[in-house]
Amino acid sequence: MVVGLTAKTVTVGDITTRQLVSIEADETLEKAGKVMQEKEVTMLVVMENEKVVGVLTAGQWFNSFYLHVGSHLPQNRFRTDRAGQFDLQLEKSEAVKKRAAEFKKIKVSDIMNRHFKTISENASLVEAVHEMKSSEIRRLLVTDEKSGKVIGVLGRTKTITALLDEL
DSSP: OOTTOOTTTOBHHHHOBOOOOEEETTSBHHHHHHHHHHHTOSEEEEEETTEEEEEEEHHHHHHHHHHHTGGGOOOEEEEEOTTOOEEEEEOOOHHHHHHHHHHHHOBHHHHOBSOOOEEETTSBHHHHHHHHHHHTOSEEEEEOTTTOOEEEEEEHHHHHHHHHHHO
16 A cells, blocks of 8 residues: 555556566567466567567457467367366367467567557556546556656556555
């Protein structure tokens, strides 16, 4: 909790996650998935020539996987081993294996969101809530007031926590 602040005085910068995890736009979705997994994040800031050009969310990655691979899997079935554990058996045809290999090579720039929203670190929490709600987004990239550079990310969870602390 940020002691002594109210929702009107808490700034975006007070609750911003400042550890950005980024990836280059020309990297593959395979690499992006591995970075998200290793860093335990659900969004990557996409860079090109040291400039933010987009964002890639786990949801976008997952949807792309489903469209390219998952929706083409033959019948899935469950089996139970002797210990009673369920195991999903995927019957992979050569066509599915080929689609999976192709998916791994898709570039981040092919599916990233280029229409991301930013907000100043000096904006109020109320402004952030309004921007998230009106834009129907879950995260905002937070910018430095002076340089305009992206310095962090503000997501709904941190915003909710800050709002609850102030109630």
